[in-house]
Amino acid sequence: MQLWRSISRLAWRESRTARRRLLLSMSSISLGVGALVAIDSFAANLTSSLREQSRALLGGDIAFAARRPFTPAADSLFDSLSTSGVQLAYSTNFPSMAVIKRTGNTRLVQIRAVSAEYPLYGQITTEPAGKWRELQTGAHALIDPSLLVALDTRVGDTITVGYARFLIAGTVKDVAGTPGIAEMIGPRVFIPARYLAETQLLQFGSTAGYEVLGRTTSPGVAARVSQAVRPRRRALDISVRTAEETEDNVSEAIAQLAQFIGVVGLVALLLGGLGVASGVHAFVARKIDTVAILRCLGATSRQVLAVYVLQAAIMGLVGAAFGVVLGLGMQLLVPMALSDILPVDVSVRPEPSAMLAGLLVGAWVALAFALRPLLALRQISPLQTLRRDADSNVLKMRWRDAPRLLVNAAIAASVVTIAVLRTGSLREGIAMSAGAGAALLLLAASAEFLSWLARKAVRPRWPYVLRQGISNLHRPANQTRPVILALGFGAFLVTTLYVVQSSLLARFSLGVGSSSANVVFFDVQQDQRPGVDSLVLAGAERLVQRAPVVVMRVASINGVLVSDDRIESTPDGPRARWALRREFRSTFRDTLVSSEKLVAGRWDASTRIGSDTSSISVEQDLARDLRLKLGDIVSWDVQGVPVVTRITSLRAVDWNRFEPNFFIVFRPDALAAAPTQFILTAKTLDAGQTARLQRAIVSRFPNVSSIDLSLIQNTIGKIIDRVTVAVRFLALFSLAMAIPVLVSAVAGARRERVREGVLLKTLGATRAQVARVMLAEYTALGVLGSATGLLLAYVAGWAITRFVFETDFAPAIGASLGIAALMIALTVTIGLLAGREVFRETAMAALRSD
């Protein structure tokens, strides 16, 4: 006991001169800890905010939805709910063109026709305030603020929707339960439900969502109703959700997102561990003399180890604690950055469990990585007091040293454990650790390669400073490995982020750019087709495509009737269930279009299979979800009329193209009698022509909606901007993370470099010459480190885009080279800064100081 007190007192006193330096090494861990704490706390904040606001998110305790007017059976269900005390609110949502009477401007908007009870929970704030209550008092509309600009309108204008006119009473500022980004995708126009009929837009077959929200008197009622309705969903033709289910779904999505981002935090932690290891290595080298003296004075190797492990553990704890504070700061920033895309208002509060976990994990990782170099202290011989060897000889460890193997195993086990706990899956955790390990191995190998190259490549006729600088890469006490590791890992992280981002963005712009049409008209009814056709032909450059659309559902597959029971019991998973319930908007034609490719079977429009069976082509992913194969018989319910088909081909469809695409394509004659709508795409010369055409069509056919490609491009552009900001932030964060690690790595050889530089100066070298020696060394390190990092990043980026996002890999060469240049500059700067004593001090002073 007394001994322990003495040891800790000695540890404390002995740390006097090294505390700052040791803390700097340990701060490598801080950013990683900060990331983990911020992510975990934020996810917990989000989840609890979600719990508090889940009813506002759904709009009620329970919600029923349908894609067509409620059936009488559904209506009677609502009546019975109403009489049993459930308060109901109705909302009908559909896209439509809105026209401003004063200016004639028109744009596709999302109409929300709501009943007086809406919303049952949460609040809708308006500008000017209090307008929500006035909405129902007349033919009023409340619109999203972005429409003020898009339609060049103002409060007090008249807005036309279909055949009805509304007075714009104000704008909606905050609608509970919808993220800000929703406005960007489809700006909303709220109107009173009782004016819905006046618009005359909900003709048979129009795309609309019908929603009934319920507010129950006691908890549990919603769940019971949901349980009762669930098995009859197809019969009632509705879907049902409760607030709790919504909460569960969203929480799960958040948990997955947090796990994904948590992986970045994990890598940060790992990188921090490396920084700790190289910083502590340098620290250990400075302690050789002291340890040798202690050994002479009778300290056992365990006592010596205890002194320094104690110092490292405490500093590791301080570094981790600093990380926790940093995490709290970041946690405050995240909701600000994400407020637009989150469905709820997140209330930020500290999460003690996340903070504690971050502290412990950080301190443990710091200690584990510090132990590796610290173990070398055990073998410092007291003989070093009489005859001092070179640092690297003193600290050289046997590979098969048992405690060292144990520490290595502990590090590996900790990394895997943390990875598994964070990813929540054994396989992913192991794969992730293996990936990080492989990256480290490759970096270590390229460090060896650089040393080898430096030994081989130096030529006597090179200028002296270059030879000297390059030789430093392989001479004893070189810093090649730690610097390459830190630098390469940093470059790897940042570049991976960039190439993944650029691949994702390339996919968007490709999809938009390769389409030949730039404006699309939909909901064109059969009797409107000739009129719309002639308007388009007159007002646009070209009518690109005209596709008929027929709405239908699956009635039976290979003779097996699709029913509620059948859907509930299918073993094929949620996507199959969704496909069996959904309404398909199918087309018929006799040729393939450019966005499709035949992958199986034959495209043969003239095949007639018997008198009442016609052939169809199915999109391959849907076929996979429903386990459909060539030759299967699918019968369809086409708005009451049965149509029997056989699958004769499968297609791959590029959904990203700005073209009407379909899951199911029929033979032209098979659906001749079915109620049909049309989608038209057209090419116009400029925005002016598009606007004129849209106006002309909406004034004659108010139910025909249209959308301008440039609007979509705009929206995508805005989303891309958000993503870019987020990626920049992450990249900056990774870079910030690399700096303390790099500093720690350089610290290892700092003393040797300073000593050597001073010696050169005593021998007559100018400062510029000494600087050039350093420049040569750090440039070589920077170039190879970044090159290896880039190579790793391309491999990782390719794998991520290929297997996670399932899209093509688009290398961001320019950005990568920029990152590489930045990393090289960073290395040289840190290197020269670390060696600045050489330039500042006189030769004598520097020689004496050590």
Added chain:
Amino acid sequence: MLVATNLTKEYQSGSSSLTALRDVSFSIPQGDLVAISGPSGSGKTTLLGLLAGLDTPTRGTVVLDGDDITAMSEDGRARLRGAKVGFVFQSFQLIPALTALENVQVPLELRGERDVSVRAQELLSRVGLGKRGSHFPAQLSGGEQQRVAIARAFANSPRILFADEPTGNLDGVTGEMIMDTVVELNRESGTTVIIVTHEQTVAARARRLIRLTDGAMVEDRTL
């Protein structure tokens, strides 16, 4: 009693081997004051390292008070050093992060003793540095540092003190003062003292002189 028998130390560097010490045997009774001298490279430091148990010989044994230290583990020898051995070095070897007083306390603390500062203060006063306890090594002159080192060496009341060129980095007058302190402590505490030196004046204050040349003992006489 320190007994060295057939001490031999060979260094292997690559394929060539170098014999730094060859078959050295002697015994030193408790309380003696011995000087080891010889030309540079003759093996003095090597011998001292072996006698103090800082290094292991290629052949031969060192027995201190009946314990064969060449057969002990490194940590066993460390404990023995803590209990019985003191050191003074040419380059002082104070721990730079600790004050003079704390440096003197270290051997006592490593043995888990209590109230160590009182005893350490006493020792500092004995070497004439009672008022400099709170100074760090960098704030002391070479001679003062060496006196702190001597105070530290005597902190654990060692049975034997080893000194490698203790005056090598000091001027003649200061060196004399250091030797005065060592001789006085040797007389008062009965500690055996073994000093490696090539200075005539230092060797002259010993009671016995062992001379090495090329790793072999060429002279052993009582003065």
